[in-house]
Amino acid sequence: MVQSSVLGFPRMGANRDLKKATEAYWSGKIDQAALIKTGQTLRAAHWKLQKDAGADIIASNDFAFYDQVLDHIQMFNAVPERYRKYGLNALDEYFAMGRGLQRPATKTSPDVDVTALEMVKWFDSNYHYVRPTLQDDQKFELSAEPKPVREFLEAKAQGITTRPVILGPVSFLHLGKPDRGASVDPITLLDSLLPVYEQLLIKLAEAGAESVQIDEPVLVLDLPQKTKDAFAPAYAKFAALGSKIPQITFATYFGDIVHNLALVPKTVAAVHVDLVRAPEQLEQVIAILGAEQSLSAGVVNGRNIWKTDFSKAIEIVQKAIQALGAERVVVATSSSLLHTPHTLASEKNLGEVADWFSFAAEKAKEVAILAKAVTSGPESVKAELEANAASIKARATSSRTNDAAVKERQSKITPDMYNRKSAFPERIAAQQAHLNLPLFPTTTIGSFPQTKEIRVARQKFTKGEITAAEYEKFIEKEIDYVVKQQEELDLDVLVHGEPERNDMVQYFGERLNGYVFTTHAWVQSYGSRCVRPPIIVGDISRPAPMTVKESKYAASITSRPMKGMLTGPITCLRWSFPRDDVHQSVQAEQLALALRDEVIDLEAAGVKVIQVDEPALREGLPLRSGAEREAYLKWAVESFRLATVGVNNETQIHSHFCYSEFQDFFHAIAALDADVLSIENSKSDSKLLKVFEDEAYPRHIGPGVYDIHSPRIPSEEEIRVRIEEMLPYIKPETLWIDPDCGLKTRQWPETIAALKNMVAAAKYFRAKYSN
């Protein structure tokens, strides 16, 4: 019998219940017991949902209050002393690592002031994990009641036998980094980490777990030799424990493992591979499996929302069955379903296209149907297969996917449409002549606090409880406020604050042809933060200007330069659910043409500084180096240029990236030809900025002087130190002073306090360098 399996389920709940409870706990509205209870309720509901869907193998320990990697950091006691020293209770220490903590002293406890651990993209997804930060003398110790054991027992008590999922030791270390000031190479800590894994696996077996899913997603990457060398000893140690530990499913996802096949342990019971992303690896993976090993075939996409094409999936699974026999094949999701929304059942406004989609709950059903189809034959699920074939056909033949005018415009793109009128030196001189900015100019990245009031007003407008005119007035009032605050802070280049935007991608999706958008399809981005990716269903075009009204209004109420704010083509593409029937480069080009018109319209409206954010450019980089990566960079850079170069020399193009890892694709960043770049280097070592010095990057850069993901307020002194650290690598006349990302998640008081310190620090250096 072929079993079905779900590698992990989204945690937020159908109505973002986890987000709401977590944020209520942070603001003191509920206590810890209430938050823990919400976690239990959600886990119970999600296990039951998957069981009712017919999934045979259901994951536990896929839940996390903030992030699954952070769970491991705490479970292995890899908690840096700067958090430990406060003696916080476990959950507060956990959140302190996730989001930082700043708390005044009370009668019973001293003040707390600690920044968050670094947060980084989870492979090429829009999910962020908390990075293990390791010491030179790092020791690991298993927590007394390990979370995977607790959650396995919790499900068992509910009558559901789950398969706990844990991040494997090689991936945990490879994804980590030395703490600031430490120089340890994390992978050298393997020997001290393995005993902790052994204890955990033994405890899981003692609790009754028969199998465990050990995720080693780093296997899809290009790995250094020492990381490769870590797999054999690690898995040999586990094998030596024999029946004292559960059977292991060794899981990889988000790419193929063909280049690392030799590293797949011979001793694990099953190997999971992503056959959505890399179906071509099937034969080679089958070829290396031992006679006892099973294949978990990831054929239901964990990263997108399109209905699985059952006929194609069955074909792949049948191939595996022919080679291995039904008992050695499992039909699975390609990865955890963390990256998909909860359920399609909540969507009431999608019309005919709803039938094209599957969200997490529906994907759990899909694996079960597929397993039944190959176990008991197509007749056993005849109705489901027929319905599936009908909706796949309906989508393939729908007129909603094709727009001849868009294709026509794409066919008429000429080479000059990729180049600015002049080179950077000439442009910057023209820009400076009319912007007249001081040394160390200050700006922000675009958004200002998205207050409850703004969200409620937008909700009322969406529900028709207030008119468009009332909503517009409300937004103008918000812009007035944001502009006034910035003038009082004495910032140099202002922004309108993006109050009209629900999200930097969803907002554009809602204004472009070719998109549909949802009401409840939330996906976790980090911690309690969620996004609702719009869905690209057809060719994209811009029916009308999208941002001009707000930017023009904002520019009209100040004499300072106003920066227009757009989301770039790659970010719009990657943070949407893209089509899977057209190459992503085609979708990016369509987005670029739409944005090009917007950029030109903004310029014509008098907005002479325009920022086109591309925070997802790095995330889209294929995970392995080589031809695929170069091809991506070519079309990604071309899309950005197509979107931005239609302006005159005087118009200053900014771009923003929420990351600092430029080393492996610096040439692409330079090729964007943006006049000013703002990046997110506030939590990383300033030494990373050396690449700008080494490459003699002539354009302007704002490396981000403080971390906006945390509510803590950086002092002026702290910001000065940060700027001082940057100056060896970036020339004073090219350095901009800004926060490391938008301020939408912050509250007003902390925003004002932090920006005041930032402006003061900029003025300090301005004075120092003017003499």
Ligand SMILES: CN1c2c(nc(N)[nH]c2=O)NC[C@@H]1CNc1ccc(C(=O)N[C@@H](CCC(=O)N[C@@H](CCC(=O)N[C@@H](CCC(=O)O)C(=O)O)C(=O)O)C(=O)O)cc1
């Ligand atoms: C820059 N980042 C972004 C990423 N991806 C995006 N698609 N967008 C991004 O900005 N990836 C990388 C980073 C990740 N960072 C963030 C930062 C912040 C958020 C965030 O704040 N998310 C919000 C939801 C934003 C949104 O869509 N808001 C809507 C709906 C608001 C809402 O919840 N309304 C309530 C009613 C009102 C109320 O009672 O409050 C409701 O519907 O029930 C809007 O503003 O209209 C979040 O809250 O998580 C995400 C990623």
Ligand SMILES: N[C@@H](CCS)C(=O)O
């Ligand atoms: N302009 C956006 C960029 C976020 S990456 C903002 O400020 O929120």
Ligand SMILES: [Zn+2]
């Ligand atoms: Zn950002």
